[in-house]
Amino acid sequence: xxxxxxxxxxxxxxxxxxxxxxxxxxxxxxxxxxxxxxxxxxxxxxxxxxxxxxxxxxxxxxxxxxxxxxxxxxxxxxxxxxxxxxxxxxxxxxxxxxxxxxxxxxxxxxxxxxxxxxxxxxxxxxxxxxxxxxxxxxxxxxxxxxxxxxxxxxxxxxxxxxxxxxxxxxxxxxxxxxxxxxxxxxxxxxxxxxxxxxxxxxxxxxxxxxxxxxxxxxxxxxxxxxxxxxxxxxxxxxxxxxxxxxxxxxxxxxxxxxxxxxxxxxxxxxxxxxxxxxxxxxxxxxxxxxxxxxxxxxxxxxxxxxxxxxxxxxxxxxxxxxxxxxxxxxxxxxxxxxxxxxxxxxxxxxxxxxxxxxxx
Amino acid sequence: xxxxxxxxxxxxxxxxxxxxxxxxxxxxxxxxxxxxxxxxxxxxxxxxxxxxxxxxxxxxxxxxxxxxxxxxxxxxxxxxxxxxxxxxxxxxxxxxxxxxxxxxxxxxxxxxxxxxxxxxxxxxxx
Numbered sequence: 220x221x222x223x224x225x226x227x228x229x230x231x232x233x234x235x236x237x238x239x240x241x242x243x244x245x246x247x248x249x250x251x252x253x254x255x256x257x258x259x260x261x262x263x264x265x266x267x268x269x270x271x272x273x274x275x276x277x278x279x280x281x282x283x284x285x286x287x288x289x290x291x292x293x294x295x296x297x298x299x300x301x302x303x304x305x306x307x308x309x310x311x312x313x314x315x316x317x318x319x320x321x322x323x324x325x326x327x328x329x330x331x332x333x334x335x336x337x338x339x340x341x342x343x344x345x346x347x348x349x350x351x352x353x354x355x356x357x358x359x360x361x362x363x364x365x366x367x368x369x370x371x372x373x374x375x376x377x378x379x380x381x382x383x384x385x386x387x388x389x390x391x392x393x394x395x396x397x398x399x400x401x402x403x404x405x406x407x408x409x410x411x412x413x414x415x416x417x418x419x420x421x422x423x424x425x426x427x428x429x430x431x432x433x434x435x436x437x438x439x440x441x442x443x444x445x446x447x448x449x450x451x452x453x454x455x456x457x458x459x460x461x462x463x464x465x466x467x468x469x470x471x472x473x474x475x476x477x478x479x480x481x482x483x484x485x486x487x488x489x490x491x492x493x494x495x496x497x498x499x500x501x502x503x504x505x506x507x508x509x510x511x512x513x514x515x516x517x518x519x520x521x522x523x524x525x526x527x528x529x530x531x532x533x534x535x536x537x538x539x540x541x542x543x544x545x546x547x548x549x550x551x552x553x554x555x556x557x558x559x560x561x562x563x564x565x566x567x568x569x570x571x572x573x574x575x576x577x578x579x
Numbered sequence: 580x581x582x583x584x585x586x587x588x589x590x591x592x593x594x595x596x597x598x599x600x601x602x603x604x605x606x607x608x609x610x611x612x613x614x615x616x617x618x619x620x621x622x623x624x625x626x627x628x629x630x631x632x633x634x635x636x637x638x639x640x641x642x643x644x645x646x647x648x649x650x651x652x653x654x655x656x657x658x659x660x661x662x663x664x665x666x667x668x669x670x671x672x673x674x675x676x677x678x679x680x681x682x683x684x685x686x687x688x689x690x691x692x693x694x695x696x697x698x699x700x701x702x703x704x705x
Contacts, residue, residue: 221684222631229631230650234677318669419616419617419620420616456614458616459611459612459615460615460616460619461615524622536619536623536625536630537625538630
């Protein structure tokens with residue numbers, strides 16, 4: 220967490236001068252029932268990414284990801300970007316880290332695993348998924364540029380404030396990101412407040428997050444407003460790292476005022492996520508999560524659960540090839556009791572997903 | 580109303596889970612356990628293995644700022660200490676008080692018995 224807040228600038232003598240790394244995710248998915256308009260199964264290189272992630276200067280660092288997949292047929296596109304400058308200061312006798320980030324995804328800057336960009340499941344099938352979720356839940360990722368300023372005071376209070384706007388079409392075309400429609404109308408303010416306590420043997424947090432966005436369709440009048448506010452909490456027991464437990468939860472409430480696409484009608488959309496995990500010896504993991512999306516639009520509701528078991532044979536200090544070889548193999552099952560507003564046949568969307576994740 | 584009930588149910592579930600996790604937390608009196616809990620994120624006890632912090636192999640009795648290949652802060656470079664058990668105890672109580680400007684982002688280990696066990700453990704790593 221402090222590595223990120225410190226601007227990705229911590230390094231050792233062994234750190235490379237240019238902080239390059241790579242990730243490859245190969246996966247296979249299988250839906251319970253074949254949908255009318257899509258495949259039942261998928262086997263693919265889901266993500267092949269190169270990262271420029273680490274220290275660039277003593278106060279500037281980056282997390283820049285470029286990604287391709289077998290579905291992209293070799294087309295490499297710009298993925299998550301978080302370039303930041305940070306400095307440790309003395310704030311009236313209190314230690315503080317202050318920084319500024321340029322990034323392309325609201326919540327990607329966050330130090331916690333409760334917000335959408337970093338929430339469980341960290342990888343999942345791309346065959347299907349609920350159609351509705353608050354805009355803050357990845358609705359603007361990669362298509363916007365934002366500047367946020369943050370402070371982490373006294374190792375406990377985290378404050379972040381910034382704004383996002385749509386990136387120019389020419390830039391998105393250059394970096395192979397699909398040009399969105401609708402686009403942000405002006406600047407969408409984003410804010411975050413969290414209390415974080417890291418006791419080394421365990422850690423917990425509680426926080427609030429919010430964003431107010433207005434989207435305008437290219438060929439339309441008016442705009443659709445999305446006002447999101449969320450609350451989140453986490454607990455992690457680390458101990459001697461032999462037994463690691465985590466519990467993460469978040470609840471996001473969204474108020475929609477659809478002036479451009481629905482005559483100004485107002486809707487609510489709520490999303491609740493809770494996930495827990497247990498890892499033995501940083502090698503064998505069990506994860507379970509529940510999600511519940513509720514709204515007063517007819518097709519908004521989706522409820523379900525995610526179970527995952529995984530094995531990380533390489534990636535610990537002292538394991539083969541450390542620190543270069545990192546491998547995780549996992550099996551995940553997503554079950555739905557309601558999907559896009561319908562309970563009937565919701566389980567047709569139940570998905571089994573197997574993956575191999577490697578990083579070096 | 581139903582949403583509120585579900586949210587409440589979720590919060591209670593999280594609370595119970597947290598309480599259970601805290602209760603199963605094992606005792607941490609051995610020096611190795613204290614090392615794993617408090618230090619291992621940034622330090623290794625393997626010889627010449629520097630992480631965010633320098634290797635702690637043979638740290639007891641070692642001159643401060645002397646591990647090859649580790650980039651120390653100016654403060655640690657000029658601290659001119661020898662890590663006796665007493666000095667380590669003082670440093671681990673509040674690192675930034677003893678060596679202002681140290682890179683070590685650690686607030687200190689309050690429990691005297693844990694410091695003592697940790698230093699004893701580190702003293703055997705050589």
